[in-house]
Amino acid sequence: MSVDTPVTTPTLTSPSTSTSNSTSTSNTTPSTAFDEFDGAFNPAEPGDGQRWSTWPSITPSERGPQPYPSWLVTSAAAFDTELGIVKTGKEGDVFLIERGVPDDGSGSPGPSCLLAAKRYRGLETSDFHRSAQYQEGRRMRNTRDTRAIARGSSYGRSVASGRWAFAEFEALCRAHAAGVPVPYPVQVNSTEVLMEFIGDGRTAAPRLAQVRARRDELEPLFDQTFEIMRSFARAGVAHGDLSAYNLLVHDGRVVVIDLPQLVDVAANPGGLDFLHRDVTNVCTWFSRHGLDRDAESFFAELVAELW
Numbered sequence: 001m002s003v004d005t006p007v008t009t010p011t012l013t014s015p016s017t018s019t020s021n022s023t024s025t026s027n028t029t030p031s032t033a034f035d036e037f038d039g040a041f042n043p044a045e046p047g048d049g050q051r052w053s054t055w056p057s058i059t060p061s062e063r064g065p066q067p068y069p070s071w072l073v074t075s076a077a078a079f080d081t082e083l084g085i086v087k088t089g090k091e092g093d094v095f096l097i098e099r100g101v102p103d104d105g106s107g108s109p110g111p112s113c114l115l116a117a118k119r120y121r122g123l124e125t126s127d128f129h130r131s132a133q134y135q136e137g138r139r140m141r142n143t144r145d146t147r148a149i150a151r152g153s154s155y156g157r158s159v160a161s162g163r164w165a166f167a168e169f170e171a172l173c174r175a176h177a178a179g180v181p182v183p184y185p186v187q188v189n190s191t192e193v194l195m196e197f198i199g200d201g202r203t204a205a206p207r208l209a210q211v212r213a214r215r216d217e218l219e220p221l222f223d224q225t226f227e228i229m230r231s232f233a234r235a236g237v238a239h240g241d242l243s244a245y246n247l248l249v250h251d252g253r254v255v256v257i258d259l260p261q262l263v264d265v266a267a268n269p270g271g272l273d274f275l276h277r278d279v280t281n282v283c284t285w286f287s288r289h290g291l292d293r294d295a296e297s298f299f300a301e302l303v304a305e306l307w
């Protein structure tokens with residue numbers, strides 16, 4: 001299996017303000033912060049391209065499911081360092097973040113982990129024509145917010161992007177609970193979703209669309225993708241935007257991403273159409289790459305899982 005590099009491997013563009021690792025500190029006068037969680041003193045302040053880890057200020061309901069994975073840094077002494085953009089997209093951009101405890105003067109930095117931060121933009125730059133279809137069957141409780149979104153006011157835009165971020169976070173949690181391979185959802189904070197970074201070191205895993213695989217390598221990739229669809233169907237949902245662009249391949253393992261539009265198949269009047277489109281996209285892609293898969297029979301199999 002190889003990756004089609006010229007078009008594919010997401011490249012990191014470092015923002016001019018960023019520092020390249022979490023151990024560097026700014027030239028502001030060091031102060032000492034006491035970490036109530038791990039009892040550590042932190043001698044540094046965040047520098048350019050850094051912030052304090054947002055983890056301690058996030059309410060527990062906006063954190064990922066417990067138990068928290070052992071690799072996740074939860075120390076209040078940690079900094080978030082923006083390492084670059086993984087990908088700019090229609091609705092938002094994905095950044096690579098390192099969350100780590102900087103060197104406390106002992107000469108070695110503390111634990112760190114890499115996270116993907118998906119930041120949603122406002123209404124005007126995003127593909128919100130499609131949102132009405134997806135929202136059918138979902139209840140909109142706060143009518144003041146709903147009216148603000150409809151008016152397209154700046155308040156409405158921030159509510160809308162926050163809703164997408166929250167919807168994606170909830171969908172990731174739901175998928176995670178259903179055993180679907182998704183990046184672990186770390187937290188949601190306003191318009192930003194933080195999740196596990198899928199990749200090798202700082203290089204993001206390729207999308208399925210970028211992978212050049214032989215026929216015998218395609219088969220397990222299809223089987224895993226179908227298992228993902230089956231798990232969604234058993235939970236009564238469809239991804240809603242499934243394609244070779246929203247499936248990452250990491251060490252031969254398929255991980256599904258980009259879930260904000262997760263569709264409740266029974267509640268959404270177009271639910272079955274979304275499911276059908278997901279299966280068709282996937283089967284067409286595999287068939288075009290030499291592994292014939294008949295969308296209609298797989299669709300029937302998924303419908304049988306729904307009810």
Ligand SMILES: Nc1ncnc2c1ncn2[C@@H]1O[C@H](COP(=O)(O)OP(=O)(O)O)[C@@H](O)[C@H]1O
Binds near residue numbers: 183198204
């Ligand atoms: N958790 C992640 N780990 C690694 N790369 C990611 C992750 N999430 C997103 N990406 C990269 O960012 C791209 C855009 O993310 P995605 O969620 O599909 O947003 P959109 O398609 O709406 O812009 C993906 O195709 C993938 O290359």
Ligand SMILES: [Mg+2]
Binds near residue numbers: 245246258
């Ligand atoms: Mg996508």
